[in-house]
Amino acid sequence: MKPRRSVLSVPGHVEKMHLKAGQSHADVVMLDLEDSVPADQKDAARDQVVRSLEAMDWGGKVVTVRVNGLDTPFAYRDLLAVVESCGDRVDSVVVPKVNAPGDIHFVDRMMDGIEMAKGFSRRVGIEASIETARGMDAVSDIAAASDRLVSLVFGIADYSASIGARLVSISGHGEKEEALYPGHRWHFALSRMIMAAKARGLMAIDAPYGNFTDVEGLERSAVMACAIGCDGKWAIHPGQIEIVNRVFTPSQADIDLAVKVLDAFGDAASRGRGAVAVEGRMVDQATVRLARQVYDHARHLKLL
Ligand code: COA
Ligand code: MG
Numbered sequence: 001m002k003p004r005r006s007v008l009s010v011p012g013h014v015e016k017m018h019l020k021a022g023q024s025h026a027d028v029v030m031l032d033l034e035d036s037v038p039a040d041q042k043d044a045a046r047d048q049v050v051r052s053l054e055a056m057d058w059g060g061k062v063v064t065v066r067v068n069g070l071d072t073p074f075a076y077r078d079l080l081a082v083v084e085s086c087g088d089r090v091d092s093v094v095v096p097k098v099n100a101p102g103d104i105h106f107v108d109r110m111m112d113g114i115e116m117a118k119g120f121s122r123r124v125g126i127e128a129s130i131e132t133a134r135g136m137d138a139v140s141d142i143a144a145a146s147d148r149l150v151s152l153v154f155g156i157a158d159y160s161a162s163i164g165a166r167l168v169s170i171s172g173h174g175e176k177e178e179a180l181y182p183g184h185r186w187h188f189a190l191s192r193m194i195m196a197a198k199a200r201g202l203m204a205i206d207a208p209y210g211n212f213t214d215v216e217g218l219e220r221s222a223v224m225a226c227a228i229g230c231d232g233k234w235a236i237h238p239g240q241i242e243i244v245n246r247v248f249t250p251s252q253a254d255i256d257l258a259v260k261v262l263d264a265f266g267d268a269a270s271r272g273r274g275a276v277a278v279e280g281r282m283v284d285q286a287t288v289r290l291a292r293q294v295y296d297h298a299r300h301l302k303l304l
């Protein structure tokens with residue numbers, strides 16, 4: 001799977017932003033038909049997204065489309081139009097407010113039909129947005145609902161609304177929350193989703209940070225998400241991409257340490273040792289697995 005460190009959400013009806021997104025350094029461009037598009041522009045946005053998918057050069061990025069929620073009159077048309085016209089060029093469809101495995105089954109079957117009808121050999125992926133209490137409650141079953149699934153995505157604003165959490169900031173985690181709650185207010189929810197994703201070999205993607213002028217808050221938020229196992233984070237503004245990419249890229253120091261651990265352990269194993277010391281710290285098989293992940297991730301990003 002290609003990296004998904006930064007996922008830039010782009011309103012579906014604003015062509016100018018599609019061009020900007022195509023030229024950006026985001027790993028993923030997500031053309032949005034849902035909440036950034038007003039209700040009276042849903043048809044125009046769908047047409048624009050199809051035109052952009054057909055015409056634009058995305059510079060090798062992953063390109064996804066967020067359809068409307070399955071409980072709206074728009075979603076089935078979104079799926080039909082996008083997958084029928086562009087199923088051979090869109091990487092995945094992001095389904096918002098997934099409440100149950102049945103939501104994923106519906107999208108999966110519909111795509112089966114469209115792909116058969118069009119003779120597409122490439123299968124479109126699914127990314128499930130977990131942003132309701134019901135969806136979080138069923139998150140492990142959702143993660144197992146289809147082999148098309150690529151990632152689970154945390155939707156912080158809708159999740160807050162769904163569970164009745166107080167609105168202290170519109171930015172997501174990382175801004176002005178310390179006064180209200182000690183630690184990371186979304187730690188449980190995010191970790192729960194990450195666990196379900198990883199148990200099924202899926203990526204886990206964090207919600208965006210809404211205050212796009214607050215670079216420190218964004219960095220804090222991204223660092224927290226990265227520290228607990230997220231693979232990437234949504235961005236809502238091009239100015240956020242560089243920070244998000246950096247946070248989700250292993251640093252040179254991380255890579256050097258990983259190489260050192262792998263070398264030391266290889267050497268130790270050849271001498272019949274199960275644990276060795278590296279820089280004053282114990283290294284055993286579990287540490288090696290962590291180091292291997294950093295090493296593989298760095299290779300995946302062509303840093304090694
Ligand atoms: N994707 C691509 N380009 C974007 C962009 C995005 N998400 N957000 C802003 N830009 C572009 C603007 O068009 C502008 O381009 P220009 O310099 O060529 O005119 C440039 O980046 C600077 O934008 P700026 O003026 O700082 O922001 P804004 O006031 O125009 O827009 C938002 C601010 C938040 C409304 C806008 O960033 C946005 O719509 N973000 C996406 C919202 C979204 O997708 N929400 C749903 C997912 S949670
Ligand atoms: Mg949402």
